Amino acid sequence: MTKERHVQERIEELRRQIRHHDRRYYIDAQPEITDYEYDQLVRELQRLEKAHPQYMTPDSPTQRVGGEPLLKFATVEHRLPMLSIDNVYSNEELKEFTARMVRLLGRDRADELNYVAELKIDGVAVAIMYEMGVLKWGATRGDGYRGDDITANLKTIRNIPLRLEHTEKPIPLLEVRGEVHLEDKDFQVLNVEREDHGEPQFANPRNATAGSLKLLDPKLTAKRRLKFIAHSIGYYEGITINSQMDSLNTFQRIGLPVSPHNRLCKNLEEVYRYCEEWKTRKTELPYEVDGIVVKVNSFDLREILGATSKAPRWIAAYKYPPEQAITKIKKIVLNVGKTGTITPVAHLEPVHLSGTTVSRATLHNFEEMERKDIRLNDYVAVQKAGEIIPQVVKVLKEKRTGSEQVFKPPKSCPECGSKVSRYAAGVYLRCHNPLCPAQAKRRIIYFASRDAMDIEGLGPAIIDQLVDKGLLKDYADIYYLKFDDLVGLERMAEKSSRNLVGAIEESKTRDLDRLVCALGIQHVGTHSAEVLAEHFGSIDELAQAKPEELKEIQEVGPVMAGSISKFLSDPHTRAIIKRLKDAGVNTERLRKKERAEGSKIAGMTFVVTGTLENYSRNEAEDLIKKMGGRVSSSVSKNTDFVLAGESPGSKLDNARKLGIRILSETEFERLISSS
Secondary structure (H helix, E strand, O other): OHHHHHHHHHHHHHHHHHHHHHHHHHHOOOOOOOOHHHHHHHHHHHHHHHHHHOOOOOOOOOOOOOOOOOOOEEEEEEOOOOOOOOOOOHHHHHHHHHHHHHHHHHHHOOOOEEEEEEEEOOOOOEEEEOOOEEEEEEEEEOOOOOOEOOOOHOOOOOOOEEEEEOOOOOOOEEEEEEEEOOOOOHHHHHHHHHHHHOOOOOOOOHHHHHHHHOOOOOOHHHOOOOOEEEEEEEEEEEOOOHHHHHHHHHHHHOOEEEEOOOOOEEOHHHHHHHHHHHHHHHHHHHHHEEEEEEEEOOOHHHHHHOOOOOOOOEEEEEEEEOOOEEEEEEEEEEEEEEOOEEEEEEEEEEEEOEEEEEEEEEEEEOHHHHHHEEOOEEEEEEEEOOOOOOEEEEHHHHOOOOEEEEOOOEEEEOOOEEEEEEEEEOOOEEEEEOHHHHHHHHHHHHHOOOOOOOOOOOHHHHHHHHHHOOOOOOOOHHHHOOHHHHOOOOOHHHHHHHHHHHHHHHOOOOOOOHHHHHOOOOOOOHHHHHHHHHHHEEEEHEEEHHHHHHOOOOOOEEEEEEEOHHHHHHHHHHHHHHHHHHHOOEEEEEEEEOOOOOOOOOOOEEEEEOOOOOOOOHHHHHHHHHOOOOEEEOOOOOEEEEOOOOOOHHHHHHHHHOOOOOOHHHHHHHHHOOO
């Protein structure tokens, strides 16, 4: 093969790899390699295309910004392109970046150069447009020219103002650009919840953020605890902004969240110091930072510098290489979760990483192990996902000695010996034994947790002891515990034992949605449990529902419907529910019990359908909730009122069949005002 032919084939291979990873990152939100590895592919392609321009093509990844927008959302055209940012990896490359600007500006204007250094939060870039101070739309970056309309999801982020603060008249048009992200503690909570529900865990906070913004149900996005930080101005009218610091100060003044760590740097030396400072200090932050964004402060100078087809010439991202450590896998153990999902975990030779000693790392699942060819006794590179969860990034195959062993997926549960099977397209293994002690512990822990039955004082340490002593085999056993069962346990004196008995008794009166959530049905979380409780009104009605009936509920898809039906039709589950009832645990919706003082609609359930004249659907639902009412997405016999606007659809027919009172908008307003 000639040298030229080899170069051409390498260029094509790099383009193929980059396109694949663009798809995994921008479209699927499931990147397979780190940013650093991706950047090395792009930089190699750029070098080869520059050295061999005869092989440059218009469709090369170096000639475009990013992936195509998702097809599930409407799209928004960016008035000003959201271009990408060129990366630099050293002070020398940062110096070259500034030298290019000096050449373009000329010595006279170059003397005016100063910079704003900002933390590069590892999240998802979005644009938010305000018209006359009111949030009108929000969109993802998409391909840089068109993005997905995610307005409804962005409105659920509590630190994004729906209306800007103004001391004078509102700004006619203001496009704010920034980063949506997930803080480390919230990322941990989310992954625990997903594991509890038998769902795949997110690899890092950025994946979780991207996945959250892609959700079609804003109510689910709202539960993800996303946050936003504004960092740039896009298109605007009616105000004068002369610099980056001017825009950041304006954002702060009108109530937009801005990083407190932004710094105006008079020269490159100050930028170097800022980059070095945050290389170590980034571990103090509640979110992940993967570099520093360096921007020319003056908008006049930016105008002169302009942009290439891919990126502005006045901005660069100084990227920190991911902190990794090399260690050896000493042992691979299997963890059994609440729903029976079996997760392989690597026990490592202890190694220092990101300020802590790491001795364990998740291997996610057996498909991931096979893809990376991870073996017992392998030397591996480990890094933290979101500076939190250690994970194996790659295997150092060159260090293999022949002592490494392939770890085969188990055919039986490591805890109870029952047969296991694959699910989720063969990615995960699950033990289906309802009496598996490992599952029992995790199910009981979840049942007693704050989001479920909220039994104060019944934590993992106490549950472990009770299961090991044979006093708890399932969560119904909780309600048959006696004072004498508790007082002899470690850390359980007489007072704490009495308190726990009281907490267990108190939990019997929890509302139905908490019980449905606590049962631990796969794919059913807190929001789904609330919807199901509202629709059916009792655990018996829910248990009798067929999958076809469940699928008619807007928030319940075919997978969840099948999971609910299978779980509640299981004889073992039915026996547990009977024992819960016999113990006095509430299994019905406590409707109309908690009426607000003087409110006629408190505790009542409404369904809103059709187009209203004076309210959006969200506004009507918010008003109902403020008055103490409840809102459901589907009509059932537990619905009290249906508020019907224009073109109401099948919900109106269902309401008539069930004899439910239908309100016009005028009747609704009269009811609200009288409350």
